[in-house]
Amino acid sequence: MTPVALSDKHKDFFERVYDVVRLIPKGRVTTYGAVARCLGAAGSARMVGWAMSASHSQKFPVPAHRVVNRNGMLTGKMHFENPGAMQELLEREGVAVKDDKVQDFKDLFWDPQSNISW
DNA sequence: CACATGACTGACT
DNA sequence: AAGTCAGCCATGT
Numbered sequence A: 001m002t003p004v005a006l007s008d009k010h011k012d013f014f015e016r017v018y019d020v021v022r023l024i025p026k027g028r029v030t031t032y033g034a035v036a037r038c039l040g041a042a043g044s045a046r047m048v049g050w051a052m053s054a055s056h057s058q059k060f061p062v063p064a065h066r067v068v069n070r071n072g073m074l075t076g077k078m079h080f081e082n083p084g085a086m087q088e089l090l091e092r093e094g095v096a097v098k099d100d101k102v103q104d105f106k107d108l109f110w111d112p113q114s115n116i117s118w
Numbered sequence B: 001c002a003c004a005t006g007a008c009t010g011a012c013t
Numbered sequence C: 001a002a003g004t005c006a007g008c009c010a011t012g013t
Helices: A013-022 A032-038 A045-057 A085-092
Strands: none
Touching (some): A013 A045
């Protein structure tokens, strides 16, 4: 894994979210709550999702498809340019998705709090 | 300023 | 186990 140079707390909430999401290993997924908690915004999972909505405006691509709700369901698939793209991207990375839900979610779950050292 | 909405979560029934 | 309710915070009307 790559050491994270996110020690800068001067970054905005959005940027922090994007950084964390981009750090999600390929073939892994995480939840909005986990990311929010990792950023110290526990309880504000909605803000993470909100940030994801703006992720499309980011200069660098954000693997938003690796972020799902705590149920492992692709709740944000409809927000992609094309519905189904999210599932396709996940499956392409080796993540089995069925009925808009990540299979073996518990196994594929990637906890930023346990992998990132601030 | 008040109310409704949303890529969420946890507790309760 | 599945459905419902309330808390959460920013945005839009």
